[in-house]
Each structure stands twice: as structure tokens, then as C-alpha cells.
Amino acid sequence: MILLSLDTSTETCSAALWHNDQIDVISELAPKRHTHLILPMIQTLLEKHQLNIADCDAIAFGEGPGSFTGLRIAAGVAQGLAFAHTLPLIPVSTLAALALAAKIQQPQLDYFVPALDARMQEVYFAIYTFEKNRPLAIVPDSLAAPAKARVSIAENTPAAWLGIGQAYAVYPDLSQGLEPAALMLDAYPNAKEIALLAKEAFMEGHVVNSTEALPKYLRNDVAKKIV
Amino acid sequence: MLVLGIETSCDETGVALYSSEKGLVDHLYYTQVRTHVEYGGVVPEIASRDHIQKLSPLVQTLFERAKCDISQVDGVAYTAGPGLAGALLVGAAFARSFAFARSIPAVAIHHMEGHLLAPFLEAQQPNFPFLALLVSGGHTLIVKVSAIGDYQILGESLDDAAGEAFDKTARLMGLGYPGGPALAKLAEAGNPQAFKLPRPMLDREDFNFSFSGLKTAVAHLIQKNPEILISAKADLAASFQAAVIDTLIAKCARALKATGLKQLVVSGGVSANQYLRQQLDSQLEAIGAKAFYPRLEFCTDNGAMIAYAGYLRLKVGQARDLDFSVRARWGLDELKG
Ligand SMILES: Nc1ncnc2c1ncn2[C@@H]1O[C@H](COP(=O)(O)OP(=O)(O)OP(=O)(O)O)[C@@H](O)[C@H]1O
Numbered sequence: 001m002i003l004l005s006l007d008t009s010t011e012t013c014s015a016a017l018w019h020n021d022q023i024d025v026i027s028e029l030a031p032k033r034h035t036h037l038i039l040p041m042i043q044t045l046l047e048k049h050q051l052n053i054a055d056c057d058a059i060a061f062g063e064g065p066g067s068f069t070g071l072r073i074a075a076g077v078a079q080g081l082a083f084a085h086t087l088p089l090i091p092v093s094t095l096a097a098l099a100l101a102a103k104i105q106q107p108q109l110d111y112f113v114p115a116l117d118a119r120m121q122e123v124y125f126a127i128y129t130f131e132k133n134r135p136l137a138i139v140p141d142s143l144a145a146p147a148k149a150r151v152s153i154a155e156n157t158p159a160a161w162l163g164i165g166q167a168y169a170v171y172p173d174l175s176q177g178l179e180p181a182a183l184m185l186d187a188y189p190n191a192k193e194i195a196l197l198a199k200e201a202f203m204e205g206h207v208v209n210s211t212e213a214l215p216k217y218l219r220n221d222v223a224k225k226i227v
Numbered sequence: 228m229l230v231l232g233i234e235t236s237c238d239e240t241g242v243a244l245y246s247s248e249k250g251l252v253d254h255l256y257y258t259q260v261r262t263h264v265e266y267g268g269v270v271p272e273i274a275s276r277d278h279i280q281k282l283s284p285l286v287q288t289l290f291e292r293a294k295c296d297i298s299q300v301d302g303v304a305y306t307a308g309p310g311l312a313g314a315l316l317v318g319a320a321f322a323r324s325f326a327f328a329r330s331i332p333a334v335a336i337h338h339m340e341g342h343l344l345a346p347f348l349e350a351q352q353p354n355f356p357f358l359a360l361l362v363s364g365g366h367t368l369i370v371k372v373s374a375i376g377d378y379q380i381l382g383e384s385l386d387d388a389a390g391e392a393f394d395k396t397a398r399l400m401g402l403g404y405p406g407g408p409a410l411a412k413l414a415e416a417g418n419p420q421a422f423k424l425p426r427p428m429l430d431r432e433d434f435n436f437s438f439s440g441l442k443t444a445v446a447h448l449i450q451k452n453p454e455i456l457i458s459a460k461a462d463l464a465a466s467f468q469a470a471v472i473d474t475l476i477a478k479c480a481r482a483l484k485a486t487g488l489k490q491l492v493v494s495g496g497v498s499a500n501q502y503l504r505q506q507l508d509s510q511l512e513a514i515g516a517k518a519f520y521p522r523l524e525f526c527t528d529n530g531a532m533i534a535y536a537g538y539l540r541l542k543v544g545q546a547r548d549l550d551f552s553v554r555a556r557w558g559l560d561e562l563k564g
Contacts, residue, residue, distance in 0.1 A: 035316070035551050035552040035553070036550045039324065039327055039549035040549050043327070043549060052330075053328040068272060068275070068276075068313070069312075069313050069316060072275060072279045072313065072320070073316060073320050075279055075320075076282075076318075076319075076320030076324065077320045077321075077323075077324040078324075079282075080321040080322065080323070080325035080326075080327075081324045081325070081327070081328045083287070083297070083325055084297065084324075084325045085328060211284040214279060214280060215276075215279065217276070223270040223273055224266070225265045226265065226267040
């Protein structure tokens with residue numbers, strides 16, 4: 001199968017191509033430069049493998065949580081590419097992608113707790129464990145104050161756990177008094193793990209069409225009503 | 228040549244197909260106006276969220292309704308500014324990626340150029356060069372249009388845009404948000420001479436406007452005598468409307484004289500105003516000039532004007548690279564042909 005994936009949910013911009021049972025990735029830490037970089041990255045990957053968008057079986061994207069604008073860039077690009085050739089789309093959780101990246105590096109651990117800075121003194125976080133290579137959410141992707149997230153982590157990690165993401169650096173409160181096996185602070189969601197997760201989802205038929213592929217913001221209270 | 232046009236700069240999602248042979252094939256739009264009512268104004272984040280939800284289904288319906296296949300599209304045009312950055316990005320990302328996947332060119336369109344060219348979608352069209360009055364919620368501009376992309380801004384509002392003045396005054400009068408059209412409706416039944424309101428900047432030689440003082444004048448009137456909102460609401464609306472429109476027309480007439488031009492294109496949300504159209508038609512006739520308007524539907528933001536502007540630019544080989552950055556602020560006079 002041929003699967004293209006992209007992610008622009010954080011400061012990292014990345015694209016990946018699953019082709020001939022191998023993954024090829026282009027990734028760059030590039031705050032606010034996603035609109036410049038993402039399509040050229042996709043073009044470079046396709047050209048290298050002598051493929052066109054139309055050759056892809058599906059397109060995956062990081063649905064969130066993450067920067068609202070970044071999530072819309074990813075969803076907009078994915079929708080536009082998919083609509084052009086009526087391809088199926090696979091939205092993938094950015095937190096699950098972070099968890100998988102960590103699981104690949106530290107396969108001996110059982111619990112993975114990715115956390116992203118949600119601003120306004122809150123974090124996006126989740127607790128994942130793995131069944132073979134398939135992530136299972138013990139605590140689903142959530143939005144919470146760091147102290148509340150910490151309580152949830154304490155309650156839901158019966159064995160050694162790994163904290164993943166810059167939120168642990170931004171909010172020391174998140175892991176205060178807890179004893180993570182390690183913290184991987186310098187981790188960002190990446191199209192590589194999004195492709196790997198999407199591949200499984202595709203096999204199981206979890207796809208949507210271009211009108212259904214939307215960002216997962218988690219924060220929905222974004223403005224005050226006057227009435 | 229068949230061009231897909233996409234507009235998402237503010238609170239309208241607009242899509243259209245324009246054909247070089249058949250003209251406008253079809254267009255569709257979704258307006259978020261009601262969504263923002265409970266916030267008392269457009270909330271950028273909510274607008275952006277709505278665009279990403281509505282755009283793709285709208286484009287799909289457009290192709291179905293027009294009985295066109297996506298393989299027939301030769302190019303894509305999208306609004307790249309000015310407007311709300313987050314909202315613009317939705318249209319830009321979708322449009323640029325669609326074009327990339329189809330291996331067809333895409334072109335980034337200036338929203339106000341779209342408005343400026345909207346009258347070319349009608350039977351009655353102006354010839355270059357002409358003068359344009361762009362009056363919307365965000366802009367009040369008098370522009371000398373010598374050719375596509377050759378725009379000289381002769382005058383603009385130094386504070387509130389004309390549509391903004393309508394909306395803010397409507398709110399003062401308890402007409403809700405966005406109250407411009409409601410105020411205009413109410414004015415139909417009123418006497419425009421009932422209240423003496425200033426004609427701002429008319430004493431100045433230039434072609435600039437200032438509308439925020441007018442709003443303040445209305446606020447003072449209401450403050451002095453709240454009764455007028457009951458006894459003379461329509462008169463107040465008519466007097467306010469006349470003050471804005473007299474000023475717009477006087478400056479346009481002056482600019483026509485100064486440039487020697489005889490054609491005036493009037494576009495943007497406020498160009499839907501019937502009093503403006505009536506007054507302009509009669510006053511321009513008196514000086515041997517003529518006004519051109521888009522159909523009412525295309526006065527406000529729409530995809531048709533973007534598809535048409537895109538067609539003109541694609542026709543001469545212009546195209547955007549794979550970068551789909553947008554510009555929240557972007558001067559019309561920065562454009563080239
Ligand atoms: N009949 C009318 N009389 C006066 N004003 C009107 C009328 N109809 C619409 N408007 C005003 O037009 C504006 C909307 O126009 P439009 O959609 O072109 O502008 P916008 O998107 O707010 O701004 P821009 O196009 O500059 O980005 C609003 O301010 C509205 O009140």
C-alpha cells in the first residue's frame with residue numbers, strides 16, 4: 001500500500017510516505033513556516049518515489065490536539081489533496097503519535113503520557129498503553145490544568161511511565177511529586193508515526209472522506225457570548 | 228478554461244466555477260452571519276472553524292450541481308488576503324493543495340481586486356480605465372483602475388469603513404448585529420432631512436473619508452433625547468444613511484472630475500444599498516457619468532468574483548508556487564498586472 005501523511009500541529013512540520021513497506025520522512029522544526037514547507041515536502045517525497053497523489057491509497061494527517069491554525073492547515077491540505085482524487089482520509093491523534101514514537105524508543109515501558117502545551121495554563125494530554133503496536137487510550141486525549149492532569153496520571157499509571165512532550169518543561173506542576181521513568185521533553189508529533197498509525201487504521205477500514213476529515217481541537221470554549 | 232474560485236477571508240465561505248467560454252457556471256456560498264450574532268461580531272477562531280467544516284462539502288456540492296467533473300478544472304483561484312489570517316488559511320490550504328494534486332496552476336487573489344472586478348460578471352460592463360468605489364465592512368476606497376493590477380488608491384477612510392459605520396450606528400440604535408442592512412431598511416420609511424448630521428471631510432480637497440464622527444453625532448442625539456428611538460427612529464436612520472451616502476457620492480463625483488473618468492464601479496457590501504444606487508445613478512447622469520454594480524448577491528463576499536479575477540490572471544500565465552501563505556493586511560496598490 002501507498003500512504004501519504006502530514007502533520008503541522010506544532011512547531012514541527014513533517015510529511016511521510018509509506019511505500020514498499022518502508023517509511024520515508026521529511027521533518028523540520030519550523031515555527032510558522034508550515035505554509036511554505038508542507039507542499040514542497042510532499043512534492044519531494046512523491047518525486048523521489050516517482051509517485052503522484054493519485055497513486056496513494058489514503059492520506060493521513062495529524063488531527064490534533066495542537067495549534068488551532070496548524071490543525072486547520074493539515075486538515076485543509078489533506079482535504080484538498082484527497083478531494084482532487086477522491087481518496088480516503090485518516091485523521092490521527094497527535095498524542096497517540098507522540099506515544100508511539102516513545103514506545104518505539106522505549107519498548108520495555110508500559111505507560112506513555114504525551115502532553116502538549118495548550119496555553120492558558122492548560123495541557124493536552126492522554127495516557128496510552130500498547131497492545132502489540134496498537135495504542136490503547138487508558139485516558140483519552142484531554143484538556144486539563146497541569147495539576148488535574150497530574151492527578152489523572154497518578155491514578156492511571158500502575159507501572160513505570162514515560163512523559164513525552166514540551167508541556168513537562170513548560171509546566172513542572174504536571175509531574176511534580178510523581179516519578180516518571182523518564183521525560184522525553186524534546187518530542188513533537190511527527191508524520192512518521194502518523195503514517196504508522198494510519199496504516200493500521202486503513203487496514204481496519206477506519207477512513208473518512210474529504211468532507212468529514214476535521215481537526216480535533218479539544219478546546220471548544222473559544223469566545224464569550226454577549227447574551 | 229474552467230477556474231474554481233474559493234473565498235474564505237471573513238465570515239462567508241464562497242465557491243464558484245468560472246468558464247472562459249460560458250462565463251459563470253455556478254456558485255454557492257454559506258454565510259456565518261447568524262453564528263456570530265451571539266458574540267456581537269465576527270470571532271476569528273469561530274469563523275476559521277466554520278470554514279474548515281463547510282468548505283469541502285460546499286465544493287463537492289458545487290461540482291455536483293454544476294454537473295462538472297473535477298478533471299475539467301484548469302486552474303484554481305483563492306483569496307490570499309486581506310482578511311482574517313486563520314480564515315484565509317483554510318481556503319488557501321485547500322485550494323493550493325487541490326491544484327497541486329491535480330497538477331494545475333493556482334493563483335492567489337487579493338480580496339478587494341475580487342470586489343473591484345465583480346461588475347464584470349454582469350451584462351453591463353465598464354471599460355478600462357475607470358474609477359472604483361469599494362465600500363464594505365472593512366474598506367472604503369476610491370481607486371483609479373487603469374488595467375488589471377494597475378490600481379491607484381486616490382482616497383480611503385481614515386477611521387471606520389462605511390459598512391462598519393452602518394453596523395456601529397445600527398447597534399447604537401438597537402438594531403442588532405450586523406445591523407447595516409436593517410438600518411438601510413428602516414431608512415426607507417424615514418425623512419433624510421429630519422436630523423442635521425455632519426458631512427465629514429467634505430470641506431477637504433482630498434478624496435479621503437472619516438465616518439467615526441457621524442456615529443458619535445448619532446450617539447449624542449440619542450443621549451440628549453432617547454425618545455427619538457421611539458418617535459423618530461426611521462428619520463434618524465434615513466438622516467444617518469443620507470450623511471454617509473452624500474459624502475461617498477460627493478467624493479466620487481469630485482474624483483471623477485479630477486481624473487476625467489466617466490465610469491464608476493461600485494462594489495462591496497454597502498453597494499447593495501438601494502439609496503446609494505438611486506442617488507448615484509441620478510447624480511452621475513447629471514455629470515455625464517455612469518455607475519456599474521455587481522448583482523446584489525455579489526456585493527458581499529463570494530467565490531464568483533474570486534474565480535473571475537483568477538481567470539484573468541491565470542489567462543496571462545500567472546501562478547503561485549507551492550507556498551500558500553496569506554496576508555491579513557495587503558494593500559491593493561501593491562498588486563501588479
Ligand atoms: N443595504 C445596505 N446598506 C448599508 N450597508 C450594508 C447594506 N448591506 C450590507 N451592508 C454592509 O456591508 C458590510 C458587509 O459587506 P462585505 O461582506 O463586502 O464586507 P466585509 O467582508 O465585512 O469586509 P471586506 O470585504 O472589506 O473584507 C457590512 O458592514 C454590512 O452592514
